Every structure is written in structure tokens, then in C-alpha cells.
Amino acid sequence: xxxxxxxxxxxxxxxDIKKLCLYVTIVNKGQANAVTSLFQRIGSSMQYIEVGNGxxxxxxxxxxGIEDNAKEIxxxxxxxxxxxxxTRELQAFFMASKKNKGIGFxxxxxxxxxxxxxxxxxxxx
Numbered sequence: 001x002x003x004x005x006x007x008x009x010x011x012x013x014x015x016d017i018k019k020l021c022l023y024v025t026i027v028n029k030g031q032a033n034a035v036t037s038l039f040q041r042i043g044s045s046m047q048y049i050e051v052g053n054g055x056x057x058x059x060x061x062x063x064x065g066i067e068d069n070a071k072e073i074x075x076x077x078x079x080x081x082x083x084x085x086x087t088r089e090l091q092a093f094f095m096a097s098k099k100n101k102g103i104g105f106x107x108x109x110x111x112x113x114x115x116x117x118x119x120x121x122x123x124x125x
Contacts, residue, residue, distance in 0.1 A: 011115050019080040020109045020121065024073065025090060026052070027102035032072035035102075038093060039076040042085045045122050048075045077121055080108070 023044075025035050029051075036047040052071040061069055078086055083106055090104045112118055 011119060017118060018122075020112070020118075021078055021080050021083055021106040022109060023076045023078050023083070023086055023104060023106045025076070025102055025104040026071055026073050028099070029068065029070035029072055031100060031102065032074050034093065034100075035074045035090070036076070038089050039074070039078065039086065042078070042082050042089060044076045044078045044082070044086075046077045049073070050075070078106075079122070 023039070027035055032049045036049065039047050050073045052073050053069055056064075056066075056069060061067070076086075086106075087104065090102075094100045094102060112121075
């Protein structure tokens with residue numbers, strides 16, 4: 001007896017495909033893990049941390065009283081509908097302590113090729 005393979009409906013027909021954004025957050029060294037946890041709580045499917053340095057030279061840093069300009073940059077993929085939640089959570093994080101300093105902004109992803117890539121990036125495989 002042969003099994004008849006039923007036709008599967010396409011992912012696009014059975015799921016809402018939401019716009020994705022890349023949310024970039026630049027924070028002081030040592031704060032990136034807290035920021036990635038924040039993004040995970042709101043539903044981000046992917047976060048990536050990169051190390052960076054500020055661009056001011058040592059003389060300017062001395063005048064401003066800044067000892068260390070080491071930064072961490074957090075890249076997080078989130079659905080566009082979660083941007084307001086992410087911004088609100090980041091504002092709360094920055095206001096929680098004087099040591100929590102940084103900036104966050106989003107970049108809209110305007111195109112993506114393939115449903116499999118979308119499913120991978122949104123953790124919906």
C-alpha cells in the first residue's frame with residue numbers, strides 16, 4: 001500500500017510574515033549581555049555582540065573626564081511590531097543606573113530572499 005503524500009500549504013499562507021528590523025545598540029563595555037537578555041525577553045530571534053572603540057582621541061577624553069572609550073555594539077533582529085517595546089525596555093535600562101549609557105536605533109530591512117531565510121531569522125523553522 002502506497003502512502004499518498006498530502007500537499008503542504010506554503011508557509012506564507014499559514015503564517016503572517018512580519019517586517020524585520022535590525023536594532024543596533026551601542027553601550028559601554030560590559031553591558032552588552034544585559035542588552036541581549038533584554039532583546040531575548042521581548043522576542044528577538046537573534047543577537048550579535050561586537051567590540052568597538054569610540055573615535056575621540058586621548059586629549060578629548062581627558063578633557064571630558066572619560067577614562068575608557070571601549071564600547072560593545074549589539075545587533076538584534078526583531079519584528080517591526082516589537083520596536084516600541086524594545087525602545088521602551090532600552091530606555092528603562094539606561095535610566096536604571098548612571099553607569100548604563102548608550103544609544104539605540106533601528107534599521108528597516110527592506111528585502112529578503114527566501115521563506116527559509118525568513119523562517120531561520122525569525123526562529124520559526
